[in-house]
Amino acid sequence: MPAETEIAAEETVPQDGAAGTGRLEEEGDIAADYLEELLDIADIDGDIDIEVRNGRTYISIVSDEETDSLKDLVGRDGEVLDALQELTRLSVLSATDTRSRLVLDISGYRDRRNIELTRIAKDAAEQIKAGTASVALEAMGAYERKIVHDAIAELGLESESEGEGASRHIVVTAGQ
Incomplete structure (x- = not known):
């Protein structure tokens, strides 16, 4: 017997007047249909x-x-989740001819990981403030690096991505 899947939509409209919201709703519907299947x-x-x-x-x-x-759909360190997100983005691209920036989460993994990434950023900031010249963080994907870069900027420090491919990581410094 096939699994029953329920789709619920909730919209939070950006304060800039919802520019592009219709396209994003369509993107969500296409992605949800793909994932439901x-x-x-x-x-x-x-x-x-x-x-x-x-x-x-x-x-x-x-x-x-x-x-x-669902844990299997997240995989070790979110690897399967990242792959599913890319496949879902490709599904949207093939249906709309528009590149998608959608974010896929399963069982709150990304929320939990965001908290962990913020802690990692704060730990690196403490090391910099204690006198360390630079702190190199673990390799991570683009989405996670963006979260860390934003957290580091909020802490008043600078960060830069270094390395290539799976070795790409962030280096945190005090800046100028």
Whole structure:
């Protein structure tokens, strides 16, 4: 018996007058249809929530019970989640001919990881303020680097991405 998937949409309109919100809603619908089909094929239960905020579409897959199936969709260090996000973006691209910046989350993994990344940024800032010239962080994907760069900037320090491919990481400095 195929899994039952529920889709709920919630819209948070950006304060700039909702420019492009219709396109983002369409993007969310296409992504949700793609993910719903994927969940049905894999016989995984989950609800799909769509939210448009800050000029970006956020898709969340959640379940009442924390199942191993959803954990498997996150994978080790979010690797499977990142791959699913890219596949979902490709699905939107093929349907709309427009590149998508949607963010996919499963069982709150990204929220938990964002908290961890903010802590990592604060720890690096403390090391810099204690006199360390620079702090090199672990390698991470573009989405996670963006979160860390933003957190470092809020702390009044500078950060730069270095390295290539899977070795790309952030180096934090006090700046000028």
